[in-house]
Amino acid sequence: MPAVELTNISKAYGTTAAVRDVSLTVEPGELFGLIGPDGAGKTTLFRILATLLLADAGTATVAGHDVVRDFRAIRNVVGYMPGRFSLYQDLTVQENLAFFAAVFRTTVQENYELVRDIYEQLAPFKDRRAGALSGGMKQKLALCCALIHKPEVLLLDEPTTGVDAVSRQEFWHMLGTLKAKGITIVVSTPYMDEAARCERVALLQTGQVLRVDTPAALRAAYPWPLYAVRAARMHPLLQDLRAYPGTHSCYAFGETAHLSLARPDAEATAHLTAYLTGKGHRDVAVTPVPATIEDTFMELLTQQQPANPEPHEPAAQ
Incomplete structure (x- = not known):
């Protein structure tokens, strides 16, 4: 019972x-x-x-x-x-x-x-x-x-x-x-x-x-390649990452941006670094990271949104 x-x-x-x-x-x-x-x-x-x-x-x-x-x-x-x-x-x-x-x-x-x-x-x-x-x-x-x-x-x-x-x-x-x-x-x-x-x-x-x-199952359920991206200026970083051709989703996550790509890219780190540097960003760092529960939560929210939703920030950290 x-x-x-x-x-x-x-x-x-x-x-x-x-x-x-x-x-x-x-x-x-x-x-x-x-x-x-x-x-x-x-x-x-x-x-x-x-x-x-x-x-x-x-x-x-x-x-x-x-x-x-x-x-x-x-x-x-x-x-x-x-x-x-x-x-x-x-x-x-x-x-x-x-x-x-x-x-x-x-x-x-x-x-x-x-x-x-x-x-x-x-x-x-x-x-x-x-x-x-x-x-x-x-x-x-x-x-x-x-x-x-x-x-x-x-x-x-x-x-x-x-x-x-x-x-x-x-x-x-x-x-x-x-x-x-x-x-x-x-x-x-x-x-x-x-x-x-x-x-x-x-x-x-x-x-x-x-x-x-379970927390482990929720983290494992995240379906996209995920990267933590850092640069000197957060707001322009988010805007440029959301405009990146391969982006599935992007939102602020502490001092970094969490970026998921719509498809795997073996050279994603180099491609993203070159893209952001070309946009004038300084101190760029791109790191593959495992998904957190918050990443899964945000993905589930995205699935509930109508087509072409406005970008949203995380509900909680």
Whole structure:
């Protein structure tokens, strides 16, 4: 039995479709990612799974419980961490934990082994009000509160957005520890680099699932020869690469441009270097690179576009 199952879920706000015919399953003990930019429908799906929102169509179950019929049972087996910090700012760390434990008719001590590694990082600040914590510490406190009743399924809506790189690394390490304890984790993120930390991911855009697969399979699915291209001026570089006769797609990727060619070219590095040098570019470097999940995501978006679409920039990096 899947830990989470969505079947043809749709939800609209007025005339705006937030989620459209989404179907996917998450296996027990899996670390599953919902990957996509703002507006992709991730938060709406989490609210439906957490029984905070009713879908307009379709069905969903969590730990075998229907999200409509069995909403009370789901709230006892799900830990939910919303995207915005939603704990009580005026309560201390210790008071927030005690409050959420009481809500679920348990105690901090009863499930302490589950949260010990996280709580030990919070212990020096246990008497500090939650509103005075740093972003990383707020994140850890929210995770502790979501785990305090020992849930079977943990729903984390963009938990690393707005925190520093070190805190992001620490948080994903904590998720690995929780997964090893048998907890099913569904996490959303706009950061494509975090997708590689999941066992499987669903790529979402405008409320639709583009593809569900493992990170390795998504990278391997990219069908075009790919190059990272660097030059002194990025904007003219992108324009000239998009005008190159063999270009399939081209967009900014960090400090480089990722260029895919419509067909293999054994001399592509030399041809591109000569082409760009002839256009007046300086410090040109062309390097073949393996595809990332973001490259596959961008390719799937391209397939959804009408003929001759305007060039677009990546949704997330």
